Amino acid sequence: MSVSPAINPVEPFLRTERMPHIWCPGCGIGTTVNCFSRALVDSKLPLDKVAVVSGIGCTGRVAGYVKLDSFHTTHGRAIPFATGLKLANPSLNVVVYSGDGDLIAIGGNHFIHAARRNVDIKVICVNNFIYGMTGGQVAPTTPLGATATTSPYGCFEAPFNLPFLAESSGAVYVARWTAYHVRHIAHSMVEAFKKKGFAFIEILAPCPTLYQRRNKLGDGLETMRYYKQHSVIKNGASTRELKLDLKGEITVGKFVDIERPTLQDAMDQRYREVLKESYCGRGGA
Amino acid sequence: MDSAAVQAHDASGHDQAGRAGEFNLVSANPKSVLTGAHFMDGDHAACEGALAAGANFAAGYPITPSTEVVERFAARAPLVGATFLQMEDELASSIAILGAAWGGAKSFTVTSGPGFSLMMEHIGLAAMTETPCVFVNVQRGGPSTGLPTLPGQGDMMQARWGSHGDYEIIALSPNSPQECFDLMIEAFNLSERFRTPVMFMMDESVGHMTEKVVIPPADQIKIFPRRFTALPPNEYLPFDANGDGVPEMVKAGDGYRIHVTGLTHDERGYPALNWRSQQKLVSRLVGKIRGHADEITHCNEYLMEDAEVVLIAYGITSRVALAAVQKARQEGIRAGLLRPVVVWPFPEKRIRELASKAKAFVVVEMNLGQMVNEVERCAAGTKTVLIPHAGGNVHAPEEILQVIREVTQ
Amino acid sequence: MPEAPPAAKSRKFRGRVFINWDRCKGCGFCIEFCPPKVLKFSDKFNNHGYHPPILENEPACTGCDLCGLYCPDFAIFGIREAVSAGVPAGADVPASPAAAA
Numbered sequence: 102m103s104v105s106p107a108i109n110p111v112e113p114f115l116r117t118e119r120m121p122h123i124w125c126p127g128c129g130i131g132t133t134v135n136c137f138s139r140a141l142v143d144s145k146l147p148l149d150k151v152a153v154v155s156g157i158g159c160t161g162r163v164a165g166y167v168k169l170d171s172f173h174t175t176h177g178r179a180i181p182f183a184t185g186l187k188l189a190n191p192s193l194n195v196v197v198y199s200g201d202g203d204l205i206a207i208g209g210n211h212f213i214h215a216a217r218r219n220v221d222i223k224v225i226c227v228n229n230f231i232y233g234m235t236g237g238q239v240a241p242t243t244p245l246g247a248t249a250t251t252s253p254y255g256c257f258e259a260p261f262n263l264p265f266l267a268e269s270s271g272a273v274y275v276a277r278w279t280a281y282h283v284r285h286i287a288h289s290m291v292e293a294f295k296k297k298g299f300a301f302i303e304i305l306a307p308c309p310t311l312y313q314r315r316n317k318l319g320d321g322l323e324t325m326r327y328y329k330q331h332s333v334i335k336n337g338a339s340t341r342e343l344k345l346d347l348k349g350e351i352t353v354g355k356f357v358d359i360e361r362p363t364l365q366d367a368m369d370q371r372y373r374e375v376l377k378e379s380y381c382g383r384g385g386a
Numbered sequence: 387m388d389s390a391a392v393q394a395h396d397a398s399g400h401d402q403a404g405r406a407g408e409f410n411l412v413s414a415n416p417k418s419v420l421t422g423a424h425f426m427d428g429d430h431a432a433c434e435g436a437l438a439a440g441a442n443f444a445a446g447y448p449i450t451p452s453t454e455v456v457e458r459f460a461a462r463a464p465l466v467g468a469t470f471l472q473m474e475d476e477l478a479s480s481i482a483i484l485g486a487a488w489g490g491a492k493s494f495t496v497t498s499g500p501g502f503s504l505m506m507e508h509i510g511l512a513a514m515t516e517t518p519c520v521f522v523n524v525q526r527g528g529p530s531t532g533l534p535t536l537p538g539q540g541d542m543m544q545a546r547w548g549s550h551g552d553y554e555i556i557a558l559s560p561n562s563p564q565e566c567f568d569l570m571i572e573a574f575n576l577s578e579r580f581r582t583p584v585m586f587m588m589d590e591s592v593g594h595m596t597e598k599v600v601i602p603p604a605d606q607i608k609i610f611p612r613r614f615t616a617l618p619p620n621e622y623l624p625f626d627a628n629g630d631g632v633p634e635m636v637k638a639g640d641g642y643r644i645h646v647t648g649l650t651h652d653e654r655g656y657p658a659l660n661w662r663s664q665q666k667l668v669s670r671l672v673g674k675i676r677g678h679a680d681e682i683t684h685c686n687e688y689l690m691e692d693a694e695v696v697l698i699a700y701g702i703t704s705r706v707a708l709a710a711v712q713k714a715r716q717e718g719i720r721a722g723l724l725r726p727v728v729v730w731p732f733p734e735k736r737i738r739e740l741a742s743k744a745k746a747f748v749v750v751e752m753n754l755g756q757m758v759n760e761v762e763r764c765a766a767g768t769k770t771v772l773i774p775h776a777g778g779n780v781h782a783p784e785e786i787l788q789v790i791r792e793v794t795q
Numbered sequence: 796m797p798e799a800p801p802a803a804k805s806r807k808f809r810g811r812v813f814i815n816w817d818r819c820k821g822c823g824f825c826i827e828f829c830p831p832k833v834l835k836f837s838d839k840f841n842n843h844g845y846h847p848p849i850l851e852n853e854p855a856c857t858g859c860d861l862c863g864l865y866c867p868d869f870a871i872f873g874i875r876e877a878v879s880a881g882v883p884a885g886a887d888v889p890a891s892p893a894a895a896a
């Protein structure tokens with residue numbers, strides 16, 4: 102191979118001195134990062150004004166690899182950190198990039214409240230149905246019957262349907278894709294970046310090392326093939342209908358795209374209405 | 387109890403503005419300063435102190451007896467260009483303020499016992515990521531739900547050691563509404579100076595006590611501005627602390643593309659998960675406080691010139707202890723009071739000095755023995771007596787006086 | 796969803812693919828999802844013991860960069876190069892494959 106005069110389109114978005122990354126062969130997280138980089142290019146966001154906030158976990162490491170202002174916070178708390186960051190510095194485009202355990206189990210309370218408030222942040226949730234970083238424990242997304250190190254006889258708790266949770270909590274943009282749907286993911290991210298308010302994208306991704314192997318679902322590639330064969334795009338589908346099983350059809354698409362005032366707008370409007378000219382705006386003290 | 391009747395000697399030896407040494411302090415923003423004489427309680431005064439200090443972001447969750455601080459902030463914020471958000475819990479509040487700090491704000495949160503317990507992880511994150519911010523704890527009786535409406539001083543060790551791992555902390559303990567105002571400014575200044583979370587350890591009595599509070603004109607209030615770097619992005623290393631152990635800061639959105647992590651990290655801010663990096667980073671984090679203990683430490687001393695019995699008390703308890711000292715003096719007992727205003731770092735040096743002269747230390751605190759262990763450690767064998775109290779009410783001066791009499795016999 | 800390769804004769808560009816041999820972890824995503832099947836596994840190991848992809852049918856490459864989008868290890872990508880003289884490289888190419896989708 103000759104020395105490349107061209108550069109990988111993801112490269113300008115990476116802290117290349119930190120490569121190779123820690124993710125396993127066939128892990129889907131890196132794939133989503135490619136989509137993220139393409140979406141940043143296409144959305145033409147000023148990159149100095151994009152901040153990525155992650156919690157803890159395999160996906161939580163994204164913040165450490167992207168060459169943007171990036172914050173690797175505590176387990177479950179990326180969203181409230183992002184809320185403070187956005188309110189203090191409204192010119193930032195704040196993207197929360199984390200995993201299902203981080204955002205929905207330990208961070209579940211923050212997730213629903215940020216959606217309720219319609220904080221102007223974009224939440225990308227890589228859902229691999231398991232806790233990866235700690236070695237494969239059951240998650241609030243683990244399908245019924247799937248085994249994990251802490252559900253050795255199969256999961257008996259009903260999992261969350263994340264798009265339904267996001268919509269019913271108040272998110273203004275909700276989409277789900279799998280790591281197979283790379284162009285759709287990038288396109289959805291572009292849409293989410295343009296959206297004012299709490300936008301949520303769930304990306305199902307293989308965790309071959311822990312989830313697929315333990316559940317005899319093959320490696321990363323087999324999982325990607327499975328996604329390709331069993332995904333059905335149903336844009337606008339009711340989020341109620343998006344339950345996921347261990348095996349079976351996966352409904353993907355964009356389900357919610359509505360307008361409602363963001364937290365900042367609602368705050369400003371209320372203060373202006375009540376306080377009139379005594380309201381000083383925010384960020385000026 | 388009138389502490390003004392006895393002239394306090396400020397053992398730090400210099401005024402607050404002078405403490406920042408070579409740094410350029412700026413005047414407070416007049417928009418946020420409610421100059422004048424007021425009659426207000428400690429919770430409200432703490433809020434005014436934060437505003438005067440330049441706080442423009444607060445996040446909180448209601449909890450007695452601290453809630454008045456954020457209630458006032460919620461009312462004042464839109465009038466002065468600040469932001470308040472009531473979060474879904476204390477975990478959220480305590481990290482929202484860190485996000486806000488990295489967005490460029492001066493931020494704080496307010497809580498009491500149970501909420502303080504929930505905030506511990508983010509005190510550690512703030513220490514590790516060197517995020518300036520202030521945690522206000524209006525202490526109540528504990529453990530657990532304890533005494534929501536009554537005072538305690540049982541969180542003193544938690545303030546110091548509550549988050550896991552090794553770190554140093556700065557904590558202040560006001561004993562009057564006036565000090566809730568004054569020391570809040572000092573708390574913010576110290577957090578900016580050392581890029582560290584600062585604990586503001588009030589108690590229910592101070593929080594709910596109403597007294598005169600004089601707020602000076604803005605130009606008399608000196609503010610330590612954020613230590614933003616002047617280096618361009620290609621020369622800047624976010625966690626490279628040259629000189630005094632405190633790195634310069636940037637905020638998100640300024641083009642520096644920083645990475646900030648709670649993992650052990652190198653000067654670039656990148657995770658560096660090995661013992662050498664751990665040794666280097668944690669030593670610096672601890673060292674930047676310990677190495678400046680003389681600059682940070684702040685005690686008030688009353689009637690100490692010839693004291694052979696040295697009372698040690700902080701917060702509301704220091705006022706009761708002072709009353710007992712004055713009574714003891716009337717009986718001809720040479721008693722004095724050392725009051726740590728900055729409780730952490732502990733005024734170790736001063737207590738070691740006193741240990742060679744004093745006959746006994748009497749530690750008065752509203753817990754069953756916390757700071758007394760620090761005193762004992764520094765007392766080097768000098769008799770140290772604790773007057774404990776489980777909380778819910780302040781000590782009776784008589785009870786303290788009785789112990790003073792006993793130790794002098 | 797992966798786009799069909801444009802008819803080769805109408806193209807003003809050709810595809811080129813670049814592989815970062817030692818970054819590859821051999822997952823096979825690029826090989827599987829390359830629409831014109833340009834790639835196959837090498838018999839050789841890289842420094843980390845994985846079999847990276849090699850070009851089996853380079854002329855078929857459309858430069859769609861799906862391999863680049865899929866690769867979780869940022870080890871491969873495709874570009875489009877202008878072939879006719881006078882057309883600057885990339886001039887007729889969308890800013891990124893996502894925009895072309």
Ligand code: SF4
Binds near residue numbers: 123234307
């Ligand atoms: S453990 Fe699973 S989620 Fe984590 S890097 Fe490996 S494959 Fe990815």
Ligand code: SF4
Binds near residue numbers: 829833860862872
């Ligand atoms: S760019 Fe990659 S995916 Fe596209 S045709 Fe060429 S080798 Fe195949």
Ligand code: SF4
Binds near residue numbers: 820869870
């Ligand atoms: S997708 Fe990347 S890591 Fe996987 S085989 Fe291809 S080049 Fe290697």
